[in-house]
Amino acid sequence: xxxxxxxxxxxxxxxxxxxxxxxxxxxxxxxxxxxxxxxxxxxxxxxxxxxxxxxxxxxxxxxxxxxxxxxxxxxxxxxxxxxxxxxxxxxxxxxxxxxxxxxxxxxxxxxxxxxxxxxxxxxxxxxxxxxxxxxxxxxxxxxxxxxxxxxxxxxxxxxxxxxxxxxxxxxxxxxxxxxxxxxxxxxxxxxxxxxxxxxxxxxxxxxxxxxxxxxxxxxxxxxxxxxxxxxxxxxxxxxxxxxxxxxxxxxxxxxxxxxxxxxxxxxxxxxxxxxxxxxxxxxxxxxxxxxxxxxxxxxxxxxxxxxxxxxxxxxxxxxxxxxxxxxxxxxxxxxxxx
Amino acid sequence: xxxxxxxxxxxxxxxxxxxxxxxxxxxxxxxxxxxxxxxxxxxxxxxxxxxxxxxxxxxxxxxxxxxxxxxxxxxxxxxxxxxxxxxxxxxxxxxxxxxxxxxxxxxxxxxxxxxxxxxxxxxxxxxxxxxxxxxxxxxxxxxxxxxxxxxxxxxxxxxxxxxxxxxxxxxxxxxxxxxxxxxxxxxxxxxxxxxxxxxxxxxxxxxxxxxxxxxxxxxxxxxxxxxxxxxxxxxxxxxxxxxxxxxxxxxxxxxxxxxxxxxxxxxxxxxxxxxxxxxxxxxxxxxxxxxxxxxxxxxxxxxxxxxxxxxxxxxxxxxxxx
Amino acid sequence: xxxxxxxxxxxxxxxxxxxxxxxxxxxxxxxxxxxxxxxxxxxxxxxxxxxxxxxxxxxxxxxxxxxxxxxxxxxxxxxxxxxxxxxxxxxxxxxxxxxxxxxxxxxxxxxxxxxxxxxxxxxxxxxxxxxxxxxxxxxxxxxxxxxxxxxxxxxxxxxxxxxxxxxxxxxxxxxxxxxxxxxxxxxxxxxxxxxxxxxxxxxxxxxxxxxxxxxxxxxxxxxxxxxxxxxxxxxxxxxxxxxxxxxxxxxxxxx
Numbered sequence: 001x002x003x004x005x006x007x008x009x010x011x012x013x014x015x016x017x018x019x020x021x022x023x024x025x026x027x028x029x030x031x032x033x034x035x036x037x038x039x040x041x042x043x044x045x046x047x048x049x050x051x052x053x054x055x056x057x058x059x060x061x062x063x064x065x066x067x068x069x070x071x072x073x074x075x076x077x078x079x080x081x082x083x084x085x086x087x088x089x090x091x092x093x094x095x096x097x098x099x100x101x102x103x104x105x106x107x108x109x110x111x112x113x114x115x116x117x118x119x120x121x122x123x124x125x126x127x128x129x130x131x132x133x134x135x136x137x138x139x140x141x142x143x144x145x146x147x148x149x150x151x152x153x154x155x156x157x158x159x160x161x162x163x164x165x166x167x168x169x170x171x172x173x174x175x176x177x178x179x180x181x182x183x184x185x186x187x188x189x190x191x192x193x194x195x196x197x198x199x200x201x202x203x204x205x206x207x208x209x210x211x212x213x214x215x216x217x218x219x220x221x222x223x224x225x226x227x228x229x230x231x232x233x234x235x236x237x238x239x240x241x242x243x244x245x246x247x248x249x250x251x252x253x254x255x256x257x258x259x260x261x262x263x264x265x266x267x268x269x270x271x272x273x274x275x276x277x278x279x280x281x282x283x284x285x286x287x288x289x290x291x292x293x294x295x296x297x298x299x300x301x302x303x304x305x306x307x308x309x310x311x312x313x314x315x316x317x318x319x320x321x322x323x324x325x326x327x328x329x330x331x332x333x334x335x336x337x338x
Numbered sequence: 339x340x341x342x343x344x345x346x347x348x349x350x351x352x353x354x355x356x357x358x359x360x361x362x363x364x365x366x367x368x369x370x371x372x373x374x375x376x377x378x379x380x381x382x383x384x385x386x387x388x389x390x391x392x393x394x395x396x397x398x399x400x401x402x403x404x405x406x407x408x409x410x411x412x413x414x415x416x417x418x419x420x421x422x423x424x425x426x427x428x429x430x431x432x433x434x435x436x437x438x439x440x441x442x443x444x445x446x447x448x449x450x451x452x453x454x455x456x457x458x459x460x461x462x463x464x465x466x467x468x469x470x471x472x473x474x475x476x477x478x479x480x481x482x483x484x485x486x487x488x489x490x491x492x493x494x495x496x497x498x499x500x501x502x503x504x505x506x507x508x509x510x511x512x513x514x515x516x517x518x519x520x521x522x523x524x525x526x527x528x529x530x531x532x533x534x535x536x537x538x539x540x541x542x543x544x545x546x547x548x549x550x551x552x553x554x555x556x557x558x559x560x561x562x563x564x565x566x567x568x569x570x571x572x573x574x575x576x577x578x579x580x581x582x583x584x585x586x587x588x589x590x591x592x593x594x595x596x597x598x599x600x601x602x603x604x605x606x607x608x609x610x611x612x613x614x615x616x617x618x619x620x621x622x623x624x625x626x627x628x629x630x631x632x633x634x635x636x637x638x639x640x641x642x643x644x645x646x647x648x649x650x651x652x653x654x655x656x657x658x659x660x
Numbered sequence: 661x662x663x664x665x666x667x668x669x670x671x672x673x674x675x676x677x678x679x680x681x682x683x684x685x686x687x688x689x690x691x692x693x694x695x696x697x698x699x700x701x702x703x704x705x706x707x708x709x710x711x712x713x714x715x716x717x718x719x720x721x722x723x724x725x726x727x728x729x730x731x732x733x734x735x736x737x738x739x740x741x742x743x744x745x746x747x748x749x750x751x752x753x754x755x756x757x758x759x760x761x762x763x764x765x766x767x768x769x770x771x772x773x774x775x776x777x778x779x780x781x782x783x784x785x786x787x788x789x790x791x792x793x794x795x796x797x798x799x800x801x802x803x804x805x806x807x808x809x810x811x812x813x814x815x816x817x818x819x820x821x822x823x824x825x826x827x828x829x830x831x832x833x834x835x836x837x838x839x840x841x842x843x844x845x846x847x848x849x850x851x852x853x854x855x856x857x858x859x860x861x862x863x864x865x866x867x868x869x870x871x872x873x874x875x876x877x878x879x880x881x882x883x884x885x886x887x888x889x890x891x892x893x894x895x896x897x898x899x900x901x902x903x904x905x906x907x908x909x910x911x912x913x914x915x
Contacts, residue, residue, distance in 0.1 A: 082749075221767060230711050233711060235735050235759065236762060237731065237767070282755055
C-alpha cells in the first residue's frame, strides 16, 4: 500500500478509536466533573441510569453527530469555493437561523405591538428548533436566488456575504425592538450541546445518513473543480445543477446542525484542515473523514466543557474557538518558521 | 385546600401518578369491605379528587399535580422571589445563576441561566416542578425527560399578580398569594403617600439602558410610577421599552431623570444632555446597582421597589416654577 | 471520423470585437492556430470547445450544433486543455489524470481496468508516469504541465483542443510532444492547438493565422503564401526559412 493509503487508513482508524474512547469518557462526565467511579455508582441505581442513558448518552452522541454534520458541510464548502478558509456558514445559513430564533423569541414581546397577536402566536408555535432550521434554509435560498444559481463561485460568495449582512441587520432590528430576545440570541450565537436528546440524535443521524452519501457522490465534482471551472465543464459535468445540489446538501446539513445546537464556531472550518494535514486525498475521502473529524472535535469540546469547571459548564462554542484558534495560530507559526 | 390534608396526602398520594387501585368486584360485600378499608386509610375518594390540581401556565398548557410539589427548581429570579414570598422557600432545591434574593437562596445549587440550563444537574435534583419562562429550549428538553415544567411570564403588574396566583394554586396556598399581592399593593400605596405633593404629575424619564432604552408608561416600571402619581416623559404609543433617539429626550425635557448611578454620572457628557433642566437642577434619581436591580425586575418585591422610588422622590430638590 | 465546423463566429467582449466572421473546417490531422498577441486565439478555442457561446455564428460537431449535444456525449468526443493550467489541492498526479475519464464514468461509476489502462497510457505518452503518486505542489511547472496534458489525453477523445500545450516545457519535451501530436494526427485524431511558438507550429499539418479576430490566412504549413502572410502579420519581425529539411521561423534581429 502506498504511504498515502497508509496515512488515510491510519487517520480513519484514529478518528474511529478516538471517537469511541472520548465518547466513553463523556459518559463519565456529569454534574460532578469527570468521575468514572461516579459513573459506576450511577449505573447501579435506576435514577442514575436514567441520567446516564437519557441525558449523558444522547448528549455525547449528539455532540458527535452535530460535529459530523458541520465537518461534512465545511469540507464540502471548502471544495466548492476552492478556499481553505470557507466554512458552512458562508451561504447565509447562519444569519437565517439567527433571524428565525430571534423572531420566535421576540414574538411574545412584539405580539400586540408590531405584529398581531395571532401572527405572534403562529411564530411562537414554530419553536426555536423549527425556526432555526427553516431560517437557515431560507437564508441559503435567498443567497442562491441572489447569485442566480451556483454557477459563479464569486457571485455565490458575494451573495452569501450580502445575505448574511442583510439578515443580521434584520435580527438586530428585531432585537432592538424587543431587547428580551437578546439573551436568547447570544446563547444561540454561542451554541450549546446541552439540549440534545434522543430525538435530536435521531434527526441528525437521519440527516447524516442522507447528506453523507449525497455529498460523497458529488465528491468527484469537487475534484474536477480543482482543475478550474472551465476544465470541469469541458469534462461533461452539468456544473450548474451539480453545484446547486452541493449547496443544497451543505445547506441541509448545516441547517440541521445549527437548529439543534446553535452556531458553534470553527468546527466546519478546522475539521477539513485536520484531515488534509494528516492525509491529503480526493474529496471522496476528505468529505467522509472531515465528518468524522468534526464529530470527534465537537465531542471532545463537549466533554471538556462539562468537566473543566464542573459543576459549571464552559459554553462549547468557546472551547471550539480555543481549539480552532489555537490550531490556526500553531499553523501560522509553523509557516513562518518554515 | 391541601393544608389540613397535607400530612395525610403526602403519605398516601405521591406526586407521580400512581397506577389506579383495581378493586375486585366479587359481590357487594367485598365491595363494601374495600370501601371501608379505603375510608379507614384516611383517603376518601372525594379528597383524592380535590387533591389533584390542574395548573394552566402561560403557554396555555395544563399540568396536573397530585399534590403540591415538594422539590422546586426555579430558573427565573422573579419566580424564585415569588416562591419565597409565598413561604415555600425551603422547597427550592435549585435556582438559576441570577437568583440572589433572599439570601438563603444563594446557597442553593446554581443551574445556569434560562438559555444554558444544565439539564443533567436539574434532573439529578429530582424536582417535582421546574419553573421557567416561555420561549426557552430548556422546557422542551425537560418535558421530554418527564420533568414537569410550568412556564410563567412576568412582564407587568398584571403578570406578577397572575404569576403569584398560579404559584399559590400550585403550592397549595392560594390565600397566601392573595396576601402577598395585597402586601405589594399596600406597600405601593404607602410609598405613594410618601411622595411629596409637589412631585405629582411630574414627568419621569426612567432609563433602562444607556443606548438609550426608556421605560414607557405601559411597562411595569411605568405602571409603578403611575401608582405613585407620576407621569412619564415617553408617550405610550412608543411601546413598553422603546429605544430612543437621544435628541427626543433632550427635546421633551423630562422633569425627573431616573437611571443607574453610573449612567447618571455620565449623562452630562452625552452630547446635548447638559441642557436637560432636570440634570442641572439635580432632579435625578441615581440608583446604586442593588436598588436598580430591584427596580428593573418585576416580581413580588415591587412594593419594595415602589418604596425605593418614593425614597428618592422625597429627597429631590423641589421642582422649579415653570 | 469526427469533424468540427465553425461558421461565421463572432464574439464581443466588453464592446470590443474579439472574433469576427471566423469560419473553420477542422478535419483529422494537426491544425495549429497562430497569430499575434490579442488575436483571439484562446477565445476561438473556447468557442470551438463549447465553453463559450458565440454572439454570432455556430459551431457544429459531426454536423450537429454544439449546444445540442448532451454534455457528456460532447465531452467524450472533445477534450480541451486550458492555457491557464492549474492543479491545486491534494490530488496526486494519477488522480488528476483519472479525472480525464469523467466523460466516460460520470459522477457515479467507479473506474475500471479500462480506465486505469487509459490513465497509464496517457501518462506514458505525456512522459509523467514517474511521478504518479506525487502532488502538483511538489512538481515543477513543466512537470505539472505534462500531468495536465495527460489528463486531456486520458479522455481518449477523437478531437483534442489544446491551448498552449507546450507552456513551461523545455526543448526535449517540446520535441517529444510534437512527435506525440504527429503520431496522434496520423492515427486519425483531430488535433487543434494554439501555439505561440511558430517553429513548433510549422511542424503541424495545417496552419490557421488569426489576426485581430479574423482569419488572415489558412492552409498547409508548407504553403509559401501562408508564410508570407505570417511574416506580414508579425510585422516583419520573423523570417521563415527551410533548415535541414524543415520549415523554421526565427526572429529577424535587425537592430
